[in-house]
Amino acid sequence: MTALQQRPSTGSGNERAGSGGEGSKRRLVVIGNGMAGARAVEEILARGGAEMFDITMFGDEPYGNYNRIMLSHVLSGEESHDDIYLNTLEWYADNDITLHAGVRVDRIDRYAHLVVTDDGRTEPYDELIIATGSRSFMPPMEGLRGPSTGSGDGGGGLLPGVFAFRTIDDTRAMIEHATHDDHHRAVVIGGGLLGLEAARGLQHYGLDVTVVHSPAHLMNAQLGPEGGEILRQSMEALGIHVICGNRSTAVWGPDKVRGLRLKDGAELECDLVVVAAGIRPNTEVAMLSGLTVERAIVVDDHMRVLDEDDIYAVGECVQHRGEVYGLVAPLWEQAVVLADQITGHDPTAAYLGSRTATKLKVAGVDVASMGLTSPEKETDEHIVFSEPKRGVFKSIVIRDDKIVGATLLGDSSKVAFLQQAFDRGLALPEQRVELMFDLGGPSEEVGVAELADDAQVCNCNGVSKKAIVDCVTGGCKTVSGVMDKTRAGKGCGTCKGLVAQLVEHAAGGAVEEDPAASYYVPGIGMGKAPLMEIIRERRLMTPSAVFAALAPDGAEDAKSKMGLASLLKMMWGEDYVEEKDARFINDRVNANIQRDGTFSVVPQMRGGVTTADQLRRIADVADKYSVPMVKLTGGQRIDLLGIKKEDLPGVWADLDMPSGYAYGKSFRTVKTCVGQEFCRFGTGDSTKLGVEIETRMQGMESPAKMKLAVSGCPRNCAESLCKDVGIVAIEGGRWEIYVGGAAGAHIRKGDLLCTVDTADEAKTITGRFLQYYRESANWLERTYAWVPRVGVEHIRAVVVEDSEGIAERLDAAVQLHADTHVDPWTQGKDPMTPGQFRTALPLEVLPHVPADRATELLGGAW
Amino acid sequence: MSAAVQDGAEVGARVEHRLGPVEQIPYGEARAFDVAGQQVAVFRIRDGRVRALSAVCTHRGGPIADGQTDLKVVLCPLHLNAFDLDTGCSTTGAPPLQHYDVRLDGAEIVLTL
Numbered sequence: 001m002t003a004l005q006q007r008p009s010t011g012s013g014n015e016r017a018g019s020g021g022e023g024s025k026r027r028l029v030v031i032g033n034g035m036a037g038a039r040a041v042e043e044i045l046a047r048g049g050a051e052m053f054d055i056t057m058f059g060d061e062p063y064g065n066y067n068r069i070m071l072s073h074v075l076s077g078e079e080s081h082d083d084i085y086l087n088t089l090e091w092y093a094d095n096d097i098t099l100h101a102g103v104r105v106d107r108i109d110r111y112a113h114l115v116v117t118d119d120g121r122t123e124p125y126d127e128l129i130i131a132t133g134s135r136s137f138m139p140p141m142e143g144l145r146g147p148s149t150g151s152g153d154g155g156g157g158l159l160p161g162v163f164a165f166r167t168i169d170d171t172r173a174m175i176e177h178a179t180h181d182d183h184h185r186a187v188v189i190g191g192g193l194l195g196l197e198a199a200r201g202l203q204h205y206g207l208d209v210t211v212v213h214s215p216a217h218l219m220n221a222q223l224g225p226e227g228g229e230i231l232r233q234s235m236e237a238l239g240i241h242v243i244c245g246n247r248s249t250a251v252w253g254p255d256k257v258r259g260l261r262l263k264d265g266a267e268l269e270c271d272l273v274v275v276a277a278g279i280r281p282n283t284e285v286a287m288l289s290g291l292t293v294e295r296a297i298v299v300d301d302h303m304r305v306l307d308e309d310d311i312y313a314v315g316e317c318v319q320h321r322g323e324v325y326g327l328v329a330p331l332w333e334q335a336v337v338l339a340d341q342i343t344g345h346d347p348t349a350a351y352l353g354s355r356t357a358t359k360l361k362v363a364g365v366d367v368a369s370m371g372l373t374s375p376e377k378e379t380d381e382h383i384v385f386s387e388p389k390r391g392v393f394k395s396i397v398i399r400d401d402k403i404v405g406a407t408l409l410g411d412s413s414k415v416a417f418l419q420q421a422f423d424r425g426l427a428l429p430e431q432r433v434e435l436m437f438d439l440g441g442p443s444e445e446v447g448v449a450e451l452a453d454d455a456q457v458c459n460c461n462g463v464s465k466k467a468i469v470d471c472v473t474g475g476c477k478t479v480s481g482v483m484d485k486t487r488a489g490k491g492c493g494t495c496k497g498l499v500a501q502l503v504e505h506a507a508g509g510a511v512e513e514d515p516a517a518s519y520y521v522p523g524i525g526m527g528k529a530p531l532m533e534i535i536r537e538r539r540l541m542t543p544s545a546v547f548a549a550l551a552p553d554g555a556e557d558a559k560s561k562m563g564l565a566s567l568l569k570m571m572w573g574e575d576y577v578e579e580k581d582a583r584f585i586n587d588r589v590n591a592n593i594q595r596d597g598t599f600s601v602v603p604q605m606r607g608g609v610t611t612a613d614q615l616r617r618i619a620d621v622a623d624k625y626s627v628p629m630v631k632l633t634g635g636q637r638i639d640l641l642g643i644k645k646e647d648l649p650g651v652w653a654d655l656d657m658p659s660g661y662a663y664g665k666s667f668r669t670v671k672t673c674v675g676q677e678f679c680r681f682g683t684g685d686s687t688k689l690g691v692e693i694e695t696r697m698q699g700m701e702s703p704a705k706m707k708l709a710v711s712g713c714p715r716n717c718a719e720s721l722c723k724d725v726g727i728v729a730i731e732g733g734r735w736e737i738y739v740g741g742a743a744g745a746h747i748r749k750g751d752l753l754c755t756v757d758t759a760d761e762a763k764t765i766t767g768r769f770l771q772y773y774r775e776s777a778n779w780l781e782r783t784y785a786w787v788p789r790v791g792v793e794h795i796r797a798v799v800v801e802d803s804e805g806i807a808e809r810l811d812a813a814v815q816l817h818a819d820t821h822v823d824p825w826t827q828g829k830d831p832m833t834p835g836q837f838r839t840a841l842p843l844e845v846l847p848h849v850p851a852d853r854a855t856e857l858l859g860g861a862w
Numbered sequence: 863m864s865a866a867v868q869d870g871a872e873v874g875a876r877v878e879h880r881l882g883p884v885e886q887i888p889y890g891e892a893r894a895f896d897v898a899g900q901q902v903a904v905f906r907i908r909d910g911r912v913r914a915l916s917a918v919c920t921h922r923g924g925p926i927a928d929g930q931t932d933l934k935v936v937l938c939p940l941h942l943n944a945f946d947l948d949t950g951c952s953t954t955g956a957p958p959l960q961h962y963d964v965r966l967d968g969a970e971i972v973l974t975l
């Protein structure tokens with residue numbers, strides 16, 4: 001059975017699976033039927049788990065699996081019990097899962113590989129998942145428990161009228177008690193999210209509610225003191241009394257709760273008490289069974305408990321790298337890794353911890369919180385806006401130009417962008433205030449909910465908000481899926497962030513992660529680094545060899561060919577075996593295809609420097625081939641537009657100039673200013689350095705195009721600050737090197753990588769940086785995305801300080817490229833494939849662009 | 863370049879056209895032919911099959927014969943719309959391309975119109 005062979009050998013577990021159990025399936029036992037346990041099982045089933053495992057689940061509660069987060073909606077009457085089930089009992093039956101609802105597991109016998117339940121039964125396992133979750137924390141309080149019932153868990157034996165707020169049963173009992181005619185006052189202990197939700201919910205039953213919170217301000221886990229104070233005012237405005245910085249020490253009855261005493265001696269009469277003072281992980285089973293438990297059950301990056309290959313744990317009961325999470329998002333991420341591991345679907349899957357961000361409505365007030373609530377270092381920027389009257393508070397903490405924390409209260413219209421920026425370390429607007437407010441017309445940051453249905457989201461392909469929302473409603477819940485179906489974001493890519501926000505909005509948080517998002521090319525299920533490793537190991541030299549070895553069913557994929565060809569060329573250099581069909585048409589004919597199927601021809605002009613002789617030849621070509629348009633490019637070259645494919649070899653021969661690579665995912669140009677030889681301000685010979693860099697790097701294939709510039713002084717006439725690599729001469733003969741800049745569909749000022757003493761060093765660092773980019777960046781990922789993604793500090797460490805000891809190898813790769821580069825326009829003399837330059841639109845009279853376009857534009861008589 | 867059109871045996875109202883040796887098309891690529899006034903892109907798929915579709919993209923008139931292929935689809939080079947090689951139907955929402963019956967007679971391409 002293949003499932004076993006895919007798994008790393010784990011000794012006894014596998015042998016047992018082979019010999020015992022029914023049929024050839026392994027026995028998977030899950031302790032816990034809450035959100036974590038059920039989600040883990042769902043993820044396992046999604047990876048073919050039904051074929052591999054006989055699944056048995058144990059749940060404390062006598063129900064299917066429900067959404068605990070929605071209990072506050074049940075309390076407030078917005079939802080009924082039935083609405084919050086995630087998996088009904090039928091789901092278990094449909095998936096052949098044996099569910100023991102209402103049965104508790106007491107301990108695990110790790111040696112015999114079985115679990116022992118509270119009713120004395122045993123259940124053997126080959127693989128075990130612990131998902132015991134957590135329970136309400138009951139702070140010590142005099143009179144909390146009735147005198148006769150000292151034992152039992154958090155739910156049992158409480159003084160009547162005192163409730164935890166954790167389960168359906170808690171919620172039902174609370175509602176029943178709250179609706180009693182004689183009950184008028186309620187106290188909620190705990191002013192966190194759950195406590196405030198309980199308070200608001202209880203108000204619906206006509207109760208007068210007071211919240212007692214022992215820290216100094218409400219929601220102290222998510223909010224700083226100012227935010228907490230504004231939230232308090234908002235709660236008071238809703239009629240909820242709030243007491244902070246005080247603790248309840250006793251409740252009294254005797255028959256049912258009648259009142260509550262605070263630490264300062266104050267007494268509150270009340271008929272109902274809800275304890276929402278935090279949660280504690282349920283670790284008893286793990287502890288009794290000898291597993292490592294600290295604050296919670298300790299797991300590694302594969303979600304396995306320590307020293308046990310067959311036992312996993314997931315959810316609120318686990319401690320991962322010192323963190324215990326009480327939110328749902330980390331739990332989902334953990335469940336994915338667990339499922340990848342246990343099924344062998346992706347043995348490289350690892351959980352590396354979650355950045356927690358919460359976005360919720362607390363008692364009707366929008367609260368969003370992520371990362372830090374206040375600055376920690378002196379250099380941290382802290383932007384605060386406070387408008388207590390409207391209950392609005394916004395705080396953003398920025399470190400090294402990245403958001404490390406944000407709090408939004410009362411107005412979460414900017415939360416989508418902030419969360420993205422926080423998660424992904426996106427570049428921030430120079431005007432920080434734009435992070436908090438929309439200034440001016442509709443932009444990417446407009447809250448997606450407010451966008452009109454017919455608002456055009458993708459300006460390249462003309463896709464409206466409605467088209468995207470309809471696609472999501474139609475069942476497509478991944479960002480990449482929606483992009484494929486609607487073509488939104490498939491043009492310049494500027495709107496991808498907005499599309500992602502819209503999908504999230506339309507899916508109501510149920511966005512599915514597309515695993516293919518991490519693939520290097522869509523047709524092969526792995527990221528760039530592992531793909532390169534296998535290619536190297538198996539010496540795969542051609543795209544077709546890679547497909548045959550690594551693609552599902554060995555099937556080639558048209559969309560993946562170009563990326564593979566580029567990668568293989570980068571890896572194997574001269575040894576790469578060219579397969580022309582793997583190349584995009586531009587790379588097959590070394591020219592850039594135009595809208596009518598003609599091509600543009602841009603001869604090389606290194607550093608933007610040309611000669612009278614070159615210009616004469618270009619003019620002659622323009623005449624001879626009736627070139628409809630001659631135009632200067634942004635990269636300081638001359639573009640001949642509207643060339644027929646069959647004329648390309650002739651044009652190249654007549655030009656007798658090398659290719660300028662204006663068509664490839666490759667090194668393009670080095671723009672330069674005239675520099676110190678001519679300019680009265682120049683401090684460095686920028687043209688010389690630019691020409692030398694272009695000579696060395698010309699034609700270099702890369703994940704996306706590379707546009708460079710060298711400026712001879714900080715006036716920066718060659719616009720070095722917005723190039724993939726931009727070099728600036730500064731006084732004293734030194735050179736600054738900026739990387740990751742852009743001024744196209746995206747605007748980004750490059751990061752200063754380093755300052756070097758000589759032009760030679762600038763050349764070396766430029767080459768080394770670009771080679772590292774070639775090896776590390778994702779397909780089509782420009783440096784303006786790659787640099788902020790991996791971090792300029794990391795790049796500096798590798799490229800400048802050689803922290804990984806690869807500088808020599810990177811330099812050698814660049815040198816090899818320079819030594820072996822061949823101008824592709826020489827192919828015109830000797831086509832590589834039959835009909836390489838044969839027209840693809842045989843009946844069309846090309847070009848379609850008007851002849852004498854220049855005369856038309858310029859009006860002729862000037 | 864316009865392929866010489868030869869009249870073949872009539873099959874019903876349809877006429878066979880011999881477009882010359884398949885070697886003129888590299889594996890995984892296509893070449894365009896003018897067949898009785900129609901522009902046809904003939905594909906030589908990497909597994910050896912040949913397929914034929916209209917050479918002009920229904921979206922914005924792109925040259926389909928310059929597209930990239932796999933065993934199932936061709937991608938138009940202008941805006942990467944995908945078309946099924948067997949049926950001409952677009953998997954990216956563009957109107958379908960006309961598809962033509964094409965076969966190999968030995969090493970010769972035979973297209974029926």
